[in-house]
Amino acid sequence: MTITSTRRHAAGRPADGVADSRPVRLAPLDILGLGMLGVRTRKMRAALSALGISIGIATLIVVTGIPASSQKALMKELSALGTNMLQAVPANQDPPVLLPPESVDMARRIGPVTAASAVANTHTEVLRNDRQGEADYTGLTVLASKVDLLRTINAEMGSGRFLGANTEKFPTAVLGSVAASRLGIPKVTAGQPAPQIYIDRQWFTVIGVLEKTPLSPDIDRSVLVGWDAARSMLRFDGHPTVIYLKAEESQIEAVRDVLPETINPELPGVVQISRPSDALTAKRATESTFSALFLGLAGVALLVGGIGVANTMVISVLERRREIGLRRALGANRNQIRSQFLTESVVLSGLGGLVGTVIGVLATMGYATHQNWQPVIPLTSVTAGFGGAVLIGMLAGVYPSVRAARLTPTEALATT
Numbered sequence: 364m365t366i367t368s369t370r371r372h373a374a375g376r377p378a379d380g381v382a383d384s385r386p387v388r389l390a391p392l393d394i395l396g397l398g399m400l401g402v403r404t405r406k407m408r409a410a411l412s413a414l415g416i417s418i419g420i421a422t423l424i425v426v427t428g429i430p431a432s433s434q435k436a437l438m439k440e441l442s443a444l445g446t447n448m449l450q451a452v453p454a455n456q457d458p459p460v461l462l463p464p465e466s467v468d469m470a471r472r473i474g475p476v477t478a479a480s481a482v483a484n485t486h487t488e489v490l491r492n493d494r495q496g497e498a499d500y501t502g503l504t505v506l507a508s509k510v511d512l513l514r515t516i517n518a519e520m521g522s523g524r525f526l527g528a529n530t531e532k533f534p535t536a537v538l539g540s541v542a543a544s545r546l547g548i549p550k551v552t553a554g555q556p557a558p559q560i561y562i563d564r565q566w567f568t569v570i571g572v573l574e575k576t577p578l579s580p581d582i583d584r585s586v587l588v589g590w591d592a593a594r595s596m597l598r599f600d601g602h603p604t605v606i607y608l609k610a611e612e613s614q615i616e617a618v619r620d621v622l623p624e625t626i627n628p629e630l631p632g633v634v635q636i637s638r639p640s641d642a643l644t645a646k647r648a649t650e651s652t653f654s655a656l657f658l659g660l661a662g663v664a665l666l667v668g669g670i671g672v673a674n675t676m677v678i679s680v681l682e683r684r685r686e687i688g689l690r691r692a693l694g695a696n697r698n699q700i701r702s703q704f705l706t707e708s709v710v711l712s713g714l715g716g717l718v719g720t721v722i723g724v725l726a727t728m729g730y731a732t733h734q735n736w737q738p739v740i741p742l743t744s745v746t747a748g749f750g751g752a753v754l755i756g757m758l759a760g761v762y763p764s765v766r767a768a769r770l771t772p773t774e775a776l777a778t779t
Contacts, residue, residue: 416715416755417722420748424723424740425730431739432731447477448516448578449619450637451606451626460633464601466626467509473625475614480515481603482506482585485593487563489586491546495561503542504585505562506604507593515607516579523551523571531589534596536560536567539583543572560586563597579607701765709756716752720745 451470453460463469470479487505512518513525525537543549548558550572558569567588576582593599606626610618623631724740731738 413711413715413718416712416752417719420716420719420752421723421726422719423748423751424720424744425726427744428723428727428738428740429730431741432727432736433734435739436734436736447609447612447615449608449610449615449622451608451622452604452635454633454635456633460630461600461602462604462606462634463627464603467603467606470606470608470622470626473610473618473621475611475618476608477611478511478515478609479606480509480512481606482508482512482582482587483590483593483599483602483604485563485588485597485599487597489542489546490561492559493561493564493566501542501545502584503545504581505593505597506582506585506587507590507597507599508537508587509590512587512607515609516576516582518576518579518582519574521550521572521574523553523569525571525573526587526589530570532591532595533589534562534565534567534592535570535589536562537571537573537587538569539573539585539587540575541583542586548572562586562588565596581605697769705757705761709753712752712756713749716749719752720748723748 451462451466453462467479467481470476483506485505485507489501489503489505491501508526510526510528510531513520521540521543523537526535538546538548546560548560548569551557551569559566560569561567567586573582588597590599594601608618608622619636622636623634627634724745727740728738
């Protein structure tokens, strides 16, 4: 018998005919292949294990996506209640105080202000026609209006169109919902002769009728005419009666504090500013509540999925002890065994996370569409869902992989 020496050459290579006793280093693809071995050979168990993590991740996305969609719809409704709006009016005193004609432009210069407009009482009467007299008082107010009033007060047209740059200088008018009813002009129909009303012994053509404006009920009982037309035809002096503003919600209190000095620097004390809507407080409280709810539900969903994967991997190690022993006997070291089971755990969790993400996104979009909400899928939920699944797989596979690596070949092969 020839005894072969195990001494190495100086270059680090084994001598001719000498076997290299160093452990073989597995490439990442080889480790992935070993990790997929348990998935391929035990498809049903792998599917059930992936299903557990899928349900957890899908739950994570659904319990964040559906409330987020609902929250956005609620925030939109609360915003429609004027959470970002303020009104400025002169103080009611004798003699009357007038706001400067340039006050609207001055208000627009405030940084957080996104829109500013105004109306002014022209102190004129409106009648349905020239045959009516003073006894036929309608109780309506004729207001001079800026052309950007509509978007500033979140109003909408019921029919026709609002005042614009091409109509504000001419005798045209837009009716509030109550004014339209009292004057017997419920709507303006395209293609038909436009109705006319009698203001201060002059004919004005009605070009539009507003929907109800819950944020500014005074507009409902008003007839709106162009700012320039009021000055040239109704002897309007150019001083606004009410200034409407929209500002960034986060800065609404700061805008309210500087508004009097801005629109009337000489007499800021005679300017009255409405306080922010109570809906703003409700909106901020709702955002805080939803954020806390998201965090709690997401944590529970991830915990359930992680326990399921850990349980599956522990059972897998117990059932495959003979396989582990055989691989150890054929030369696999502990690191390779550990990498195999840790990779299998990550693969199972990753597949489950991917499927769960798809299910969660589709379920959220379907429910939101059914409720006529705009679907909102938080990007953090999607990334945290898949990333969390992979992380859970790593954590859940640590103990089973370490336990598998500690088995000696004789101990594992002796298992019946």
